[in-house]
Amino acid sequence: MPSTVRFGANYTPSRGWFHHWLDFDLDAVRADLDSIAALGLDHIRVFALWPYFQPDRALIRPRAVAQLVQLVDAAAERGLDVNVDGLQGHLSSFDYLPAWTRTWHRRNLFTDPEILDGQAAYLRTLAAALADRPNFLGMTLGNEINQFSAGPHPDPDRATSDQIDAWLDRMLAACEQGAPGRTHLHAEYDATWYQDDMPFTPAQAARHGALTAVHSWVFNGTAQRHGRASVPTEHHAAYLIELSKAWADDPHRPVWLQEVGAPAPLIPAEHAPAFAAATVAAALDCPDLWGITWWCSHDVSRDLADFPELEYTLGLLTNDRRPKDIAHTLAALARDHTYAPAPRTTALVVPADPASRSRCAPGGDVFEAFFRLTADGARPTTVLDTRADDPGHLAARGLTDVVTPSQVLGAPSGGTAS
Structure with a gap:
């Protein structure tokens, strides 16, 4: 029998972007949520800017927390469930970290005991404030917080994978303490899956938290290398969904496509609806998909300065809340x-x-082999080399055919396809 997949949007306020927390206008939020609900979506992902909510390690602003609750309640009135990101962290090329973690007070985000205490208290407070709201899905620890832990960040907070393991355990436990039984998770950008020295690992993504989150952005070299309408570009989100399953211990662990968008100019506006349709169709061909959450709800206003150009056009809706063609496609x-x-x-x-x-x-041999198989209609998933000869693991996942990149590409395993 068919099961249900959630469709939602990452909520970017149409007025003031995430700086709206500084000048919170509930009527404006309600109008934004009306425009999202009118598309027939069922959930939003909401971002609390960390330094605005916790400007001092010992001060979690009650008014900011109350405004977050008001937003969640307004979403409930419109039939929208809400996931809340806590440690923002990083958004749309800008870093938002409290002053008590930087410069004169520079301390490691992932290892300093006092920083950890402050983070845990903050996440626990947000979760507890929403614990009795039926439409509260749960917490995401933060948006792509792995970008702080390694290059290319200009000032990374270095940590080992073991230290990241401990950080994830503690922060997820804080969310659970605040709101027991909700869907708490963490989410990173694709360096977790692609970057050799990233201390946030695929195993952590696939084993910590209630489900696995993937963020699919084809400006990572996929569209540049293969073109806007290629199999790799249109199936990149599906690839990340299936790639994540290699590391999961649960053979049916849910995977959330938590971010995916149509970035111009690689995906021009006139081609965005076709890209969205192809991306969603490919994702819906992946078993164990929890949901698809488009980035993002509303365009960044051009009244705001210094964003990368693509950020101004990623919305399903304009700043005056008019749906674009891509919005109509996603709604359908x-x-x-x-x-x-x-x-x-x-x-x-x-x-x-x-x-x-x-x-x-x-460009790697695994990537290229996956899309060679996809183009041939094989509908591949992935399996770790350490599990490829394990009959019990293969049977639990229903796998009957195991192939290596070299068998697909005709090149030595570990090589790079050209």
Whole structure:
């Protein structure tokens, strides 16, 4: 029987972007939420800017927390469930970190005991404030917070993977303490899957938290290398969904496509609806998909300065809340889709060693082999090289055919396709 996939949007306020927390206008928020609900979406992801909510390690602003609750209640009135991101962290090329973590007070975000105490208290407070709201889905620890832990960030807070393990355990536990039984998770950008020296690992993404979140952005080299209407570009989100399954211990662990968008100029506005339709169709062909949450709800206003150009045009709706063609496409998909994917029985072998993750990145042999198989209609998933000969693991996942990149590409395993 078909199961349900959630369709939603990452909420970017139409007035003031996330700086709206400084000048909170509930009527404006309600109007934004009306425009999102009118598309037939069922949930939003909301971002609390960390330094605005916790400007001092010992001060979590009650008014900011109350305004977050008001937003969640307004969403409930419109039939929208809400996931809340806590540690923002990083958004749309800007970093938002409290002064008590930087410059004269510089301390490591992932290892300093006092920083950890402050973070845990903050996440627990937000979760507890929403624990009795039926439409509160749960907490995401923060948006792509892995970008603070390694290059290319200009001032990274270095940590080992073991230290990140401990950080994830503690922060997820704080969310659970605040709101027991909700869907608490963490979410990183694709360096987790592609960058050899990233201390946030694929195993952590696939094993910590209630489900796995993936963020799919084809400006990572995919669209540049293959073109806007190519199989890799249109199936990149599906690839990340299926790539994540190699590391999961639960053979049916849910995966949330938590961010995906149509970035110009790689995906021009006139092609964005077709890109959205192809991306969603490919994702809906992935078993165990929890939901699809488009980035983003409303355009960034051009009254705001210094954003990368693409950020001004990513919205489903304009600043005056008018739906674009891509919004109509997504609304139709949310309304009319059927979710009943057949099992994926062919598995491509991927390296378990996180120091070999670049093989999974655009241009790597795993990446290229996956899309060669996809173009041939094979509907691949992935399996770790350490599990590829484990009959119990293969049977639990329904895998009947295991292939290596070299078998697909005709090149030595570990090579790079050209």
